[in-house]
Amino acid sequence: MTALKPLLITSGEPAGVGPEICATIAAGSLANTLNRPLVFLGDQRLLEERAQLTGASPGWKVIQDASQANSAGNYLIDIALQYPSRVGKPDTKNARYVLDLLDLACDECLTGVAAGIVTAPIQKSVISPLVPHFQGHTEYLAERCGQPGEVVMMLAGGGLKVALATTHVPLSDVPKVLNQVDLERTLRILLDALRKYWGRSAPHVLVTGLNPHAGESGTMGDEEIRIITPVLARLQAEGHLVSGPYPADTLFQPRFLKNADAVLAMYHDQGLPVLKYASFGEGVNISLGLPILRTSVDHGTALDLAGTGKANTGSLVSAIECAHQMDKHSRS
Numbered sequence: 001m002t003a004l005k006p007l008l009i010t011s012g013e014p015a016g017v018g019p020e021i022c023a024t025i026a027a028g029s030l031a032n033t034l035n036r037p038l039v040f041l042g043d044q045r046l047l048e049e050r051a052q053l054t055g056a057s058p059g060w061k062v063i064q065d066a067s068q069a070n071s072a073g074n075y076l077i078d079i080a081l082q083y084p085s086r087v088g089k090p091d092t093k094n095a096r097y098v099l100d101l102l103d104l105a106c107d108e109c110l111t112g113v114a115a116g117i118v119t120a121p122i123q124k125s126v127i128s129p130l131v132p133h134f135q136g137h138t139e140y141l142a143e144r145c146g147q148p149g150e151v152v153m154m155l156a157g158g159g160l161k162v163a164l165a166t167t168h169v170p171l172s173d174v175p176k177v178l179n180q181v182d183l184e185r186t187l188r189i190l191l192d193a194l195r196k197y198w199g200r201s202a203p204h205v206l207v208t209g210l211n212p213h214a215g216e217s218g219t220m221g222d223e224e225i226r227i228i229t230p231v232l233a234r235l236q237a238e239g240h241l242v243s244g245p246y247p248a249d250t251l252f253q254p255r256f257l258k259n260a261d262a263v264l265a266m267y268h269d270q271g272l273p274v275l276k277y278a279s280f281g282e283g284v285n286i287s288l289g290l291p292i293l294r295t296s297v298d299h300g301t302a303l304d305l306a307g308t309g310k311a312n313t314g315s316l317v318s319a320i321e322c323a324h325q326m327d328k329h330s331r332s
């Protein structure tokens, strides 16, 4: 049987836990369990040094490009650091290195060599001097794919899927950036993805309000009346199962969630604390609406744990498994 296309795993911020959780996974049997090539991207010496600190012995074959990963197993594309990296001390001098990993992975997916990207965490503040207004992988990959702004961040874990109407914007800007056009596009991307990757023929999405008590009939904010309700009405008129806006503080109850496929929250800290409470360490961050498949961990660089061997690999394993399943599902 022909091997599945490889998944590319970017090892992320060199000072964080990314390199060691990648090396730990490459020391295990996940690639063989999935029967798929897993190609790790990063500086070979760095990853193997971090592996030593944590007691892992990654068994990878070093290759030049992903097309050489033609059978199940672990592979490494060695991309040199620009500057020596110290555990727990991110340095802007390695920002280009971090982006090189992403650029290569993205391009290998766009050309069809690889099935998808799984990203270990990056330190966003390190990239900002090189890429002004850098927000994260999600927005960066959308730009690289030639569709800036046309992407949705969704986290999945603990039986929940929570997508976001806005991502990494200051809280004070959320009401300014929320608008009907973007919200409608976000919902359409989310509905399409639930059909394409999770096989939901008629996905049901619950949508939160922005304000306390979903605005309390306009007395505590009017974004529900001006922006959210008209968008929901348009989609409902087309037959889509979207409902809301619901007060976010009481929406996340089993009796409301049991018939829903996903929740759309209006901003980062409205939706993600619930998700992370339910599943931190096993959750997956998924970029929807891109021409490539991309999943990621639910955690950050954990600089306090880097090099200690205490970082949990659960979320990276979940992200790899999720990308594997999404790829298989979208092809079936």
Ligand SMILES: NC(=O)C1=CN([C@@H]2O[C@H](COP(=O)(O)OP(=O)(O)OC[C@H]3O[C@@H](n4cnc5c(N)ncnc54)[C@H](O)[C@@H]3O)[C@@H](O)[C@H]2O)C=CC1
Binding pocket: 017, 119, 120, 121, 122, 123, 124, 125, 137, 281, 285, 296, 297, 298, 299, 300, 301, 302, 303, 304, 305, 310, 311, 312, 313
């Ligand atoms: N996908 C990505 O690239 C993400 C990147 N980040 C970035 O990471 C940096 C640090 O963010 P923080 O808010 O401090 O969040 P963080 O997730 O790095 O750390 C929060 C807490 O969770 C713990 N933790 C994180 N990962 C863990 C793991 N694998 N095992 C056990 N414990 C773990 C940390 O030790 C810390 O106590 C920031 O620059 C942020 O932007 C944050 C989230 C996702």
Ligand SMILES: NCC(=O)COP(=O)(O)O
Binding pocket: 135, 136, 137, 138, 139, 272, 285, 296
């Ligand atoms: N809170 C999620 C997060 O920070 C991950 O962002 P991204 O790098 O996946 O865009």
